[in-house]
Amino acid sequence: MSQSLTQLFDLDSLLTPEEIEIRSTVRKFAAERIRPHIAEWFEEGRIPARELAVELGSLGVLGMHLDGYDCAGTSATAYGLACLELEAVDSGIRSLVSVQGSLAMFSIHHWGSEEQKQQWLPSMAAGRAIGCFGLTEPDHGSDPAGMRTRAVREGDDWLLNGTKMWITNGSIADVAVVWAQTEEGIRGFVIPTDTPGFSAPEIGAKMSLRASVTSELVLEDVRLPAAAILPHAQGLRGPLTSLGEARFGIVFGAIGAARDCLETAIDYAQTREVFGKPLAGYQLTQAKIADMALEVGKGHLLAYHLGRIKDRGDITPEQVSTGKLNNVREAIAIARECRTILAANGITLEYPVIRHANNLESVLTYEGTSEVHQLTIGKALTGSAAFR
Known part of the structure; x- marks a missing residue:
């Protein structure tokens, strides 16, 4: 069995x-x-x-x-x-x-x-209101400190202008948390999306994350009351702390995609006959399955370990980067390897493998590219920042 x-x-x-x-x-x-x-x-x-x-x-x-x-x-x-x-x-x-x-x-x-x-x-x-998070800009992804979206005071109000890009949930959101440059540094704003001057055109023609709403956010003289600012966030610590929360979920999520690919490949190999016997009965197939199982298993163990660290309140950004880098990188490699077991059937949507592979291309670079996480880990280990 x-x-x-x-x-x-x-x-x-x-x-x-x-x-x-x-x-x-x-x-x-x-x-x-x-x-x-x-x-x-x-x-x-x-x-x-x-x-x-x-x-x-x-x-x-x-x-x-x-x-x-x-x-x-x-x-x-x-x-x-x-x-x-x-x-x-x-x-x-x-x-x-x-x-x-x-x-x-x-x-x-x-x-x-x-x-x-x-x-x-x-x-x-309750899901009655949907939110989005506006940090990334067309020319500033990995370096959010360079954002061009600005918020200036006009009396007691704030006036926001700028553009955000690659925003999940943007065009269906009821509220947007948007980060902008101010005279006080980077600040966050809570913006009801029916505010005049706010628009969120949807981005189409995607080959990845197609079952997801991705949008641009456009702010043209968006006027907000003083109460719209997030009072306890100042500087990059605000958005980066939030990103750490999302990256933590990816540590687990990516390994779920890998598991689904592997389970699909094992089931397929057990039922697909090649040269008179199931594909699963060949040594090369079993070697692939064994190697992938090790990485999926290790990915689970890493995620669980980081979960326990986070539950006791001790997790660091470098630890989250370690989990995100490893689990997404392994997940996309597993999806591609599983596709080889399914051969031509692996490129169809009858099976989930190519869909996972395409999606993971986005997961690989959002919430911090692999290179950013490598540099984060490198800085932690060497004490030298190599981002510039």
């Missing part, structure tokens, strides 16, 4: 009964509600995001690792497991949840005023 990856590494022994229950609940939802439709959504480049947001809110996964304001208040590890199960179906679904909970909601929860928290967090946790 064949073993599952969970059995091979005895992964469940590292989780609490509550975490296993949360994982099972999210896995069941993803299998029943999303998996039957995801290939069609990917092919058509659309997603019923508002409908899904309400369902994900009812499931309790939006901002689930935050406390209060109708958020579930789970452990960081439980949140990671939810990301893992969602990305095992599609990176776009996990992105919706990550941007909502780890970027938009976290920013308001961590840096916002009590009024901002009361106004937005309960409806965002």
Whole structure:
């Protein structure tokens, strides 16, 4: 009898009964509600995001690792497991949840005023309001300090002008957390998207993350009251702390995509006959499967370990970079290798492998490129910053 990856590494022994229950609940939802439709959504480049947001809110996964304001208040590890199960179906679904909970909601929860928290967090946790996070600009991705979006004071108000790019949830968002240069340094603003001068044209013609809404944010003389500023965030620490939350979810999520590819390849190899016997019976196939299983298993162990560190409040940005760099890099390599086992069938949407591979091309470079994470780790180990 064949073993599952969970059995091979005895992964469940590292989780609490509550975490296993949360994982099972999210896995069941993803299998029943999303998996039957995801290939069609990917092919058509659309997603019923508002409908899904309400369902994900009812499931309790939006901002689930935050406390209060109708958020579930789970452990960081439980949140990671939810990301893992969602990305095992599609990176776009996990992105919706990550941007909502780890970027938009976290920013308001961590840096916002009590009024901002009361106004937005309960409806965002329920999925009734969707949020986005505007940091990246057309010419400033890896170097956010160079952003050109500016906010200037006009009396008691703020006037914002600028452009943000590659913004998940942008054109369906009800609220945008946008970062801008001010005379005081970089500050964050909570912007209702029906504010005059704010627009969010959707970006199309994507070959990756097609089951996800990606947009540009355009701010043309957007006038905001003084109360719109995030009062407790000043400088890059604000947005970078939020990015660390999202990167943590990717550590888990990417390995979910890898697991799904591997399980698909094993199942295919067991049923596909070549030269009179199953493909799984050949040594070269088993070598590929064994090598990939090691990396998927190690990726789980790394994610779980980082989850425990985060749960006790000791995680560092360098540790999150280590997890993101390793797990995404291994996941995309596994997706490509699994495609070779499926051969020509691997390029069709009948199987999830090429879809995962395409999605992971985006995951590889968003929330910090591999090069940025390499330099972050290099700086931690050598004491020398090599970004410039």
